[in-house]
Amino acid sequence: MKNFRKLILISAITGCCFGSANAENTCANAALNRPATAISSTSKEIPSRAFDGDLTTNWCTSGFKGWIQVDLQNNLSVDSLKLYVNQAVSGNTVHEVKISNDMVNWKTVDTLSGYTSNNQLLEVNFNPALSDVRGVMINTTTSNSWVAWYEIEVYAFPSKPTVVQNENVLMSSSTINNQWYLNGSPISGATSQSYTVTVPGSYQVGVKNDSGSELMSEVVSITDATVGVNKIEKKDVKIYPNPAKDNIVIEGVASGKIELLNLQGQVVKYVNVSDTKTSMDISKLTGGVYSIKITTNDGIIINKILKK
Numbered sequence: 001m002k003n004f005r006k007l008i009l010i011s012a013i014t015g016c017c018f019g020s021a022n023a024e025n026t027c028a029n030a031a032l033n034r035p036a037t038a039i040s041s042t043s044k045e046i047p048s049r050a051f052d053g054d055l056t057t058n059w060c061t062s063g064f065k066g067w068i069q070v071d072l073q074n075n076l077s078v079d080s081l082k083l084y085v086n087q088a089v090s091g092n093t094v095h096e097v098k099i100s101n102d103m104v105n106w107k108t109v110d111t112l113s114g115y116t117s118n119n120q121l122l123e124v125n126f127n128p129a130l131s132d133v134r135g136v137m138i139n140t141t142t143s144n145s146w147v148a149w150y151e152i153e154v155y156a157f158p159s160k161p162t163v164v165q166n167e168n169v170l171m172s173s174s175t176i177n178n179q180w181y182l183n184g185s186p187i188s189g190a191t192s193q194s195y196t197v198t199v200p201g202s203y204q205v206g207v208k209n210d211s212g213s214e215l216m217s218e219v220v221s222i223t224d225a226t227v228g229v230n231k232i233e234k235k236d237v238k239i240y241p242n243p244a245k246d247n248i249v250i251e252g253v254a255s256g257k258i259e260l261l262n263l264q265g266q267v268v269k270y271v272n273v274s275d276t277k278t279s280m281d282i283s284k285l286t287g288g289v290y291s292i293k294i295t296t297n298d299g300i301i302i303n304k305i306l307k308k
Contacts (some may be wrong), residue, residue: 009234027079028051031070031136031154050149058086060148060232068149069137071103074174077129081223084150090112090117091144091268098137099130106137113142118300119150131159161217162207168197170220174207179214181206182265189266197222197289198237198261198302239292246283248292251276256296260305263289282307 036047038061045060047068059068081097097110110124128304136154140147162173171194180190181204187195197203200222237252250258253273258280260269268290271280282290287307292300294301 015196027157029153030072030074030076030078030156034073034143035071036068036070039063039066041183045148050152051207053151055084055150058148058150060086060146062146064143064145064147065141066147067139068152069098069103069135070154071135072133072156073156073176075101075132075134075159077131077159078133078154078156079126079129080155081124081136082151082153082306083124083157084152085120085122086148086150087118087120087143088118088145088148089220091115092142093140093144094142096137096141097124098139099133100135101132101139103135106135114236140156140178142302152273158207158211158213158215160215163203163205163217163220165220168222168300170195170197170203170205172205172207172217179208179263180204181216187265196265198265198293199223199263215281229231237294237301239303239305242304243308244282245308246281248280248282248305250278250292250294251281252292253278253296259293260285261264261291261293 025185031051034054034058036051038047038059040061040063041047042060042062045058047059049057049061050068051070078099083095087093092114094115095112096108097112098106098108100106107124109130110122112122116122124226133156135154138149138152157171164171164173170180176194178191178193180195182201184202195203195205203220203222205217208214221263237250239248239250241248248260250273254276255265256273257279258271258273259267260280262268268285269280269282271278285307290305290307292303292305
Protein backbone atom coordinates (compact mmCIF):
# COMPACT_ATOMS: atom_id res chain seq x y z
CA MET A 1 0.00 0.00 0.00
CA LYS A 2 1.44 3.35 -0.99
CA ASN A 3 1.66 6.08 1.59
CA PHE A 4 -0.78 8.81 0.51
CA ARG A 5 -0.78 12.15 2.25
CA LYS A 6 -2.91 15.20 1.58
CA LEU A 7 -1.15 18.20 0.10
CA ILE A 8 -0.97 21.24 2.35
CA LEU A 9 -0.38 24.92 1.75
CA ILE A 10 2.73 26.28 3.42
CA SER A 11 2.45 30.01 3.96
CA ALA A 12 6.12 30.64 4.71
CA ILE A 13 9.45 28.99 4.07
CA THR A 14 10.66 27.18 7.17
CA GLY A 15 13.93 25.56 8.16
CA CYS A 16 15.08 22.03 7.47
CA CYS A 17 16.36 19.10 9.54
CA PHE A 18 13.18 18.94 11.61
CA GLY A 19 13.44 15.26 12.45
CA SER A 20 17.07 14.62 11.71
CA ALA A 21 18.94 12.33 14.04
CA ASN A 22 22.09 14.16 12.95
CA ALA A 23 21.32 17.68 14.12
CA GLU A 24 25.01 18.48 14.16
CA ASN A 25 25.03 18.24 10.35
CA THR A 26 23.92 21.37 8.54
CA CYS A 27 21.23 20.84 5.94
CA ALA A 28 21.57 22.57 2.59
CA ASN A 29 19.70 22.51 -0.70
CA ALA A 30 21.70 19.69 -2.25
CA ALA A 31 19.77 19.90 -5.54
CA LEU A 32 20.84 23.45 -6.35
CA ASN A 33 22.43 23.54 -9.83
CA ARG A 34 22.82 19.76 -9.92
CA PRO A 35 22.28 17.81 -13.20
CA ALA A 36 18.60 17.30 -13.96
CA THR A 37 16.65 15.30 -16.52
CA ALA A 38 12.96 14.89 -17.29
CA ILE A 39 10.55 12.88 -19.40
CA SER A 40 10.35 15.86 -21.77
CA SER A 41 10.48 19.65 -21.78
CA THR A 42 9.36 22.65 -23.71
CA SER A 43 12.09 24.45 -25.64
CA LYS A 44 12.87 27.01 -22.93
CA GLU A 45 11.44 25.40 -19.79
CA ILE A 46 14.23 22.84 -19.43
CA PRO A 47 14.84 20.60 -16.35
CA SER A 48 17.69 22.71 -14.95
CA ARG A 49 15.23 25.61 -14.48
CA ALA A 50 13.66 23.68 -11.59
CA PHE A 51 16.98 23.55 -9.74
CA ASP A 52 18.51 26.96 -10.45
CA GLY A 53 17.39 28.72 -7.26
CA ASP A 54 15.25 31.16 -9.26
CA LEU A 55 11.50 31.16 -8.56
CA THR A 56 10.83 33.18 -11.71
CA THR A 57 11.92 30.29 -13.96
CA ASN A 58 10.39 26.83 -14.28
CA TRP A 59 10.49 23.42 -15.90
CA CYS A 60 7.47 22.28 -17.88
CA THR A 61 6.50 19.25 -19.92
CA SER A 62 3.67 19.42 -22.48
CA GLY A 63 1.58 16.71 -20.88
CA PHE A 64 -0.66 16.04 -17.90
CA LYS A 65 1.72 13.37 -16.60
CA GLY A 66 5.49 13.35 -16.32
CA TRP A 67 8.59 13.10 -14.16
CA ILE A 68 11.65 15.18 -13.39
CA GLN A 69 14.72 13.96 -11.51
CA VAL A 70 17.93 15.43 -10.10
CA ASP A 71 21.32 13.81 -9.58
CA LEU A 72 22.73 14.98 -6.23
CA GLN A 73 26.15 13.63 -7.36
CA ASN A 74 26.67 12.20 -3.89
CA ASN A 75 24.91 9.76 -1.61
CA LEU A 76 23.29 11.91 1.07
CA SER A 77 20.78 11.73 3.91
CA VAL A 78 17.66 13.57 2.72
CA ASP A 79 15.68 15.32 5.42
CA SER A 80 13.00 17.25 3.52
CA LEU A 81 11.77 18.57 0.18
CA LYS A 82 10.22 21.88 -0.87
CA LEU A 83 8.15 21.85 -4.06
CA TYR A 84 7.12 25.16 -5.62
CA VAL A 85 4.02 24.51 -7.73
CA ASN A 86 3.63 25.92 -11.24
CA GLN A 87 0.08 24.98 -12.21
CA ALA A 88 -1.95 26.82 -14.86
CA VAL A 89 -5.30 25.43 -13.69
CA SER A 90 -6.03 24.58 -10.06
CA GLY A 91 -7.26 21.10 -9.28
CA ASN A 92 -6.47 17.66 -7.90
CA THR A 93 -2.97 16.29 -8.47
CA VAL A 94 -0.99 13.19 -7.49
CA HIS A 95 2.81 13.30 -7.19
CA GLU A 96 5.05 10.33 -6.38
CA VAL A 97 8.30 11.08 -4.54
CA LYS A 98 10.96 8.59 -5.56
CA ILE A 99 14.60 8.12 -4.52
CA SER A 100 17.56 6.19 -5.90
CA ASN A 101 21.04 5.35 -4.65
CA ASP A 102 22.43 4.78 -8.16
CA MET A 103 20.25 6.84 -10.56
CA VAL A 104 19.06 3.56 -12.11
CA ASN A 105 16.80 1.84 -9.61
CA TRP A 106 14.04 3.92 -8.02
CA LYS A 107 11.60 3.38 -5.18
CA THR A 108 8.58 5.39 -4.08
CA VAL A 109 8.90 6.83 -0.56
CA ASP A 110 5.83 9.07 -0.50
CA THR A 111 2.78 9.96 -2.59
CA LEU A 112 1.17 13.40 -2.36
CA SER A 113 -2.48 13.70 -3.28
CA GLY A 114 -4.85 16.66 -3.10
CA TYR A 115 -5.98 20.01 -4.48
CA THR A 116 -3.13 22.26 -5.64
CA SER A 117 -2.83 25.65 -7.29
CA ASN A 118 -0.23 27.94 -8.79
CA ASN A 119 2.43 29.37 -6.43
CA GLN A 120 1.65 26.83 -3.74
CA LEU A 121 4.58 25.60 -1.66
CA LEU A 122 4.47 21.93 -0.74
CA GLU A 123 6.77 20.55 1.92
CA VAL A 124 7.67 16.92 2.57
CA ASN A 125 9.55 15.94 5.76
CA PHE A 126 11.21 12.59 6.41
CA ASN A 127 11.63 11.42 9.99
CA PRO A 128 14.03 9.75 10.20
CA ALA A 129 15.95 11.18 7.25
CA LEU A 130 16.29 8.98 4.16
CA SER A 131 19.83 7.64 3.93
CA ASP A 132 22.03 6.78 0.93
CA VAL A 133 20.10 8.98 -1.53
CA ARG A 134 21.81 9.85 -4.81
CA GLY A 135 18.78 10.92 -6.84
CA VAL A 136 15.32 12.38 -6.22
CA MET A 137 12.43 12.15 -8.67
CA ILE A 138 9.00 13.78 -8.66
CA ASN A 139 6.64 11.75 -10.83
CA THR A 140 3.24 13.35 -11.47
CA THR A 141 0.62 10.74 -12.34
CA THR A 142 -2.48 12.96 -12.18
CA SER A 143 -2.90 16.63 -13.11
CA ASN A 144 -5.42 18.84 -14.92
CA SER A 145 -2.74 21.01 -16.55
CA TRP A 146 0.71 20.62 -17.99
CA VAL A 147 3.15 19.33 -15.35
CA ALA A 148 5.56 22.02 -14.19
CA TRP A 149 7.60 23.15 -11.18
CA TYR A 150 9.09 26.55 -10.38
CA GLU A 151 11.66 24.98 -8.07
CA ILE A 152 12.40 21.68 -6.35
CA GLU A 153 14.64 21.88 -3.29
CA VAL A 154 16.18 18.82 -1.63
CA TYR A 155 17.49 19.44 1.89
CA ALA A 156 20.15 16.97 2.89
CA PHE A 157 23.34 16.43 4.83
CA PRO A 158 26.34 14.22 3.99
CA SER A 159 26.24 10.53 4.80
CA LYS A 160 29.36 8.98 6.25
CA PRO A 161 31.35 7.75 3.24
CA THR A 162 32.13 4.08 2.80
CA VAL A 163 35.03 2.43 0.99
CA VAL A 164 34.75 -0.71 -1.12
CA GLN A 165 37.95 -2.60 -1.92
CA ASN A 166 38.25 -4.41 -5.24
CA GLU A 167 41.67 -6.02 -5.40
CA ASN A 168 44.12 -3.09 -5.11
CA VAL A 169 41.54 -0.42 -6.01
CA LEU A 170 39.59 1.47 -3.33
CA MET A 171 36.26 3.05 -4.30
CA SER A 172 34.52 5.81 -2.35
CA SER A 173 30.72 5.88 -2.04
CA SER A 174 30.89 9.59 -2.92
CA THR A 175 31.35 10.70 -6.52
CA ILE A 176 32.60 14.19 -5.57
CA ASN A 177 34.64 16.05 -2.93
CA ASN A 178 36.86 13.07 -2.08
CA GLN A 179 40.24 13.21 -0.35
CA TRP A 180 42.17 10.00 0.25
CA TYR A 181 44.34 9.53 3.34
CA LEU A 182 47.25 7.20 4.05
CA ASN A 183 48.12 6.61 7.72
CA GLY A 184 46.13 9.70 8.71
CA SER A 185 47.77 12.10 6.26
CA PRO A 186 46.13 13.40 3.06
CA ILE A 187 47.55 11.97 -0.16
CA SER A 188 48.45 14.86 -2.42
CA GLY A 189 46.34 14.90 -5.59
CA ALA A 190 44.27 11.87 -4.55
CA THR A 191 40.82 13.41 -4.93
CA SER A 192 39.02 11.14 -7.38
CA GLN A 193 36.36 8.58 -6.47
CA SER A 194 38.80 5.68 -6.78
CA TYR A 195 42.34 5.20 -5.56
CA THR A 196 44.85 2.54 -6.58
CA VAL A 197 46.86 1.21 -3.65
CA THR A 198 50.55 0.57 -4.25
CA VAL A 199 51.94 0.56 -0.71
CA PRO A 200 50.66 -1.07 2.49
CA GLY A 201 49.07 1.13 5.14
CA SER A 202 45.84 2.44 6.66
CA TYR A 203 43.58 4.14 4.12
CA GLN A 204 40.55 6.37 4.55
CA VAL A 205 38.54 8.72 2.40
CA GLY A 206 37.18 12.04 3.59
CA VAL A 207 34.25 13.81 1.92
CA LYS A 208 33.60 17.53 2.40
CA ASN A 209 30.16 19.10 2.24
CA ASP A 210 29.32 22.55 0.93
CA SER A 211 30.05 24.14 4.31
CA GLY A 212 33.58 22.71 4.32
CA SER A 213 33.17 20.13 7.09
CA GLU A 214 34.58 16.68 6.36
CA LEU A 215 33.24 13.23 7.20
CA MET A 216 35.70 10.35 7.32
CA SER A 217 35.17 6.73 6.34
CA GLU A 218 36.25 3.78 8.43
CA VAL A 219 39.90 2.77 8.08
CA VAL A 220 40.78 0.13 5.48
CA SER A 221 44.02 -1.63 6.39
CA ILE A 222 46.15 -2.91 3.52
CA THR A 223 48.95 -5.23 4.57
CA ASP A 224 50.00 -6.23 1.05
CA ALA A 225 49.37 -3.80 -1.81
CA THR A 226 49.44 -6.64 -4.33
CA VAL A 227 46.89 -8.89 -2.58
CA GLY A 228 44.14 -9.90 -4.96
CA VAL A 229 45.94 -8.51 -8.01
CA ASN A 230 46.01 -10.87 -10.97
CA LYS A 231 49.75 -10.86 -11.43
CA ILE A 232 51.59 -12.09 -14.46
CA GLU A 233 54.57 -14.35 -13.90
CA LYS A 234 57.39 -12.29 -12.43
CA LYS A 235 59.94 -14.85 -13.56
CA ASP A 236 59.31 -13.77 -17.17
CA VAL A 237 59.91 -10.08 -16.43
CA LYS A 238 63.23 -8.43 -15.59
CA ILE A 239 63.47 -4.97 -14.00
CA TYR A 240 66.97 -3.53 -13.58
CA PRO A 241 69.08 -1.96 -12.26
CA ASN A 242 67.76 -1.77 -8.73
CA PRO A 243 68.83 0.55 -7.14
CA ALA A 244 68.78 2.80 -10.21
CA LYS A 245 70.09 6.30 -10.87
CA ASP A 246 69.16 7.45 -14.37
CA ASN A 247 67.16 4.72 -16.13
CA ILE A 248 65.11 1.62 -15.40
CA VAL A 249 64.99 -1.17 -17.97
CA ILE A 250 62.02 -3.54 -18.21
CA GLU A 251 62.36 -6.73 -20.23
CA GLY A 252 59.86 -9.47 -21.00
CA VAL A 253 56.76 -7.29 -21.54
CA ALA A 254 55.67 -6.93 -25.17
CA SER A 255 52.68 -4.61 -24.70
CA GLY A 256 50.98 -2.65 -21.95
CA LYS A 257 51.69 0.29 -19.68
CA ILE A 258 54.45 0.92 -17.15
CA GLU A 259 53.84 3.39 -14.32
CA LEU A 260 56.15 4.65 -11.60
CA LEU A 261 54.38 5.67 -8.38
CA ASN A 262 55.63 7.46 -5.30
CA LEU A 263 54.86 6.45 -1.71
CA GLN A 264 51.62 8.44 -1.84
CA GLY A 265 50.40 6.33 -4.75
CA GLN A 266 50.73 9.13 -7.32
CA VAL A 267 51.92 8.34 -10.84
CA VAL A 268 55.11 10.34 -11.38
CA LYS A 269 56.21 8.73 -14.66
CA TYR A 270 54.67 6.40 -17.20
CA VAL A 271 55.56 4.89 -20.56
CA ASN A 272 53.70 2.70 -22.99
CA VAL A 273 55.44 -0.56 -23.84
CA SER A 274 56.48 -0.68 -27.48
CA ASP A 275 59.00 -3.50 -27.43
CA THR A 276 60.09 -6.41 -25.26
CA LYS A 277 62.74 -4.09 -23.80
CA THR A 278 61.56 -0.72 -22.50
CA SER A 279 63.56 2.02 -20.78
CA MET A 280 62.20 4.65 -18.39
CA ASP A 281 64.15 7.83 -17.61
CA ILE A 282 64.14 8.58 -13.86
CA SER A 283 67.13 10.92 -13.78
CA LYS A 284 65.10 13.97 -12.69
CA LEU A 285 63.26 12.25 -9.85
CA THR A 286 64.29 12.70 -6.24
CA GLY A 287 65.87 9.77 -4.48
CA GLY A 288 63.72 7.34 -2.53
CA VAL A 289 61.52 4.29 -2.78
CA TYR A 290 59.05 3.99 -5.67
CA SER A 291 56.69 1.34 -6.95
CA ILE A 292 56.79 0.23 -10.55
CA LYS A 293 53.45 -1.02 -11.84
CA ILE A 294 53.31 -3.00 -15.08
CA THR A 295 49.83 -3.51 -16.53
CA THR A 296 49.20 -5.88 -19.44
CA ASN A 297 46.28 -7.86 -20.79
CA ASP A 298 47.54 -10.84 -18.78
CA GLY A 299 47.64 -9.08 -15.41
CA ILE A 300 49.68 -6.76 -13.23
CA ILE A 301 53.13 -6.75 -11.63
CA ILE A 302 54.04 -4.34 -8.82
CA ASN A 303 57.67 -4.13 -7.67
CA LYS A 304 59.66 -1.78 -5.45
CA ILE A 305 62.42 0.35 -7.00
CA LEU A 306 65.05 2.39 -5.14
CA LYS A 307 66.07 5.63 -6.86
CA LYS A 308 69.61 6.72 -5.90
